Amino acid sequence: MITTEQIKELRDRTGISVMQCKKALEDAGGDQEKALAFLKKKGAEVADKKAERTLGAGVVRAYIHANGTVGAMVELLTETDFVARNEEFSVLAYDIAMHVAAMKPEFLDETQISEEAKAQAKALFAEEVEKMQKPEDIKAKVMEGKLATYFGEKTLLAQSFVKNPEHTIADLVKNATQKFGEKIAVARFARFSVLGK
16 A cells, blocks of 8 residues: 555655655555666656757746856747646756756767867867777777767756756756656756856
8 A cells, every 4th residue: 555655755755746746655555665676767758759849938947046147048949838837847947057057068969079179078088098908999998988078068968967966967857858848958058157157
């Protein structure tokens, strides 16, 4: 028997509807972690199904750090004004703007990484990888791993969310897609700082 407390705990952790949390807990036999994994998988499936939908509404939110020297703006899009006007949607955009101000991402996703940036990153690690006493195929895998880590730290959607490192920004967007039942996407962002802070 799934208790109200179990459902509330899972809902507090995910923000997903009570009914979806209850079903996930039932399917997981009351195990919170299995239910959480089930909801993540379901969120990814929902996001994939909605990937082709048109984004026709959204919000722009800004975050200015308390000392006034760092700020960020984020454009978060969705399908309808109904979701765009939702307070929780607006809070999500604000949280992402706060994350941008704190973590300084350079790219939205991997598709925005230029060939020039990739070449510069390879040059950064080339000497270190070449010194390794390993076969070339192993060196290639090491370089691939170093580049993935390097760009993962500079790519907004791949970064761990500053308020909850268990989730990436992409996870937040997928969870919001599941929660609101509409496609949601970060369209663009900008970070501003005094004297490059």
